[in-house]
Amino acid sequence: MGENWFQREFMAPRRLAFNVFFYGLHVGLFAYGWYSQYSNVRLAGLNSLLWSVWISRGAGLVLALDGGLILLPMLRNIIRIIRPKLTWLFPADENIWFHRQVAYSMAFWSMVHTTAHYVNFINVERTQIRKQTALQIHYAQPGGITGHFMLLIMVVMYSTAHAKIRKECFEAFWYTHHLAFFFMLGLYTHATGCFVRDSVEPDLISTFPFYSTEHCLGYLSWRFIIWPGIIYFGERVWREIRARRATRLSKVLIHPSGAMELRIVKPSFKYVAGQWLFLQVPELSSLQWHPFTITSAPEDPYVSVHIRQVGDFTNALGERLGVGPSVVAAMTKAASKGYEKDSKDISRGNFVEVDPAMSSITLPQIRIDGPYGAPAEDVFDNEVAVLIGAGIGVTPFASILKHIWYRQKKGKLGSLRRVEFFWVCRDAPSFGWFQSLLSEVEAAQADPNFLRINIYLTQKINEDMLWNIAVNDAGADYDPLTLLRSRTMFGRPDWNSIYTRMREAIETGQYIPGSNSQLKTKVGTYFCGPSVLAKAIKEATVAHSNSNVEFSFAKEHF
């Protein structure tokens, strides 16, 4: 195991710096909130409740901070714009991670705040410092009502957001997370009851915000933290407007492997390689947006996504297009038998176009929202780009490889000299659609040293298959499995030796023709796939960086 969970989550240098800053800020604010309540002579009445009121006020201030922070990482469009400028400061593609950290902190401080208030209110009732009962404050005043309501919403939102539930039923997570709207309303109005005051009765007035700041001495934090909420709301509205712009599904191609390729024409949609989008099919559900990686290059006249029929939504989409799982299964079977192998064109069965003119099927209305960022945008800043896709995680690289190919044709490669493409894949049938793209890119390569394709098949192969490969592979121009010129390798890649060899080759000047060893060579690794593999690769990149060669690592999230 090497390191335990705590070391990994909290003690890794960047995490440690974040934790010290983040939790330091929280504890600092808590202490300030405590002190400002404690030392406020105007609140002497409340201070007779002693430590519980100091704690509740401190925790309240911390919660205001968290309430302001929680929406920031969700401002997708703004993050997409500012990310390229701020990569040095924080990994903005880790926005969901940050969202979770704020949420954890929020849960903890809610516990502190609520506990303290339960003590506060029972003491108010006992001492009758205000002529109220505890239950009146809890269930009849704005602060109490919104507080209990927010706690309930948190239970529902947090429990459905657990990784296990998201996996089992993404809709449950997706829909309940929109309770955030009511949660935020509750948060912004939590203090409207004027609980923190120096007067006997709450000093409520008839004009907004319906309490006077003369006697209501809360933090007035909603004035600050409401802005992320407003911006987020605006962004959702903007996304809705943008999604309604003219969009047409122009073509549907079914690849023999079962992947559906949707080609969408939307002139207002601008993107760069490696980004992803949200797709909605109003006929199937007018509420659900599903993320897909863009597989076309920006130079293409259309936007394409490749969709495998693996879940409810994708199956339903397949059925709608008349190519449900049964049809695809038959196609896949036919393709894996290799019916068309005898024909001259080297491919594993061709794709089939769903043509509304030929069949009774009409193409559904479709809406797309995006694009949203991915770290692979900055491929061209490196001299060498190592692109590693594992399994279905290869999809963003379709766009990037195509894009690199277009740029290469135009001779605008930036500092990019070489591309190493790795695809780690478990089983052969899933090669299908991507293979056609790879062979296109491979065939178009004038310079054999520019793009190298490495395909690793990690599936256990039985003896029959082994012999089959051995017999067919020997002397053939094309690899029998992928039908590419590059050979398929079997077993898991050994990243350490791969990076060692790459570094040595770069240092001796063999790798990049004409490169100068005085200059530092930048090698960027772009990975998309499971996190276990990501960790292994990241360690390899860190271990092999030195003064001559700098390996960097970026991971994409789905």
Next chain:
Amino acid sequence: MGKLVWHSYARFVSITASVYAVWAGFFGLFYRKFFWDFVGGTLRDPGGIQAPASAAPFIAIIVKVPVVQIASMILGMIMLVVEYPLPQIKEFAIYRSLAMRVVFLLIQVILNILYYQGTNAAIWSLIAAMCYTRAVMLGEEMKEAQENRGKGGIA
């Protein structure tokens, strides 16, 4: 994607509610108050609400001796042991009984609704119990844990 597995969802609500119950019960030891004392109670200044004479049995087990709070803490801990679960408990078939959880959670509701701090725990336990009931109605079953799970290197 997919279908909500109600019992795996209910588990998270149940864990949350049970943690709350333990914490509420703990604070209930120090600030003892019968939740329903406002029914027919009189407000004293100072002193707070004094429960009516008819509530004497509840006052005896909540305010005089915090039996309910202690019971609620113990039950909450039992729920946590079952739900988390403690490794030793996985072997028993009863561990996989959803009906047992519904019963336990309903007892938790009753215990927690009685004292001041327990209201939210009671409401959340009720939600968890309803989710488990839904799971039972849909015929969901908990799968038996595989023997070799979590024993890296042995299997």
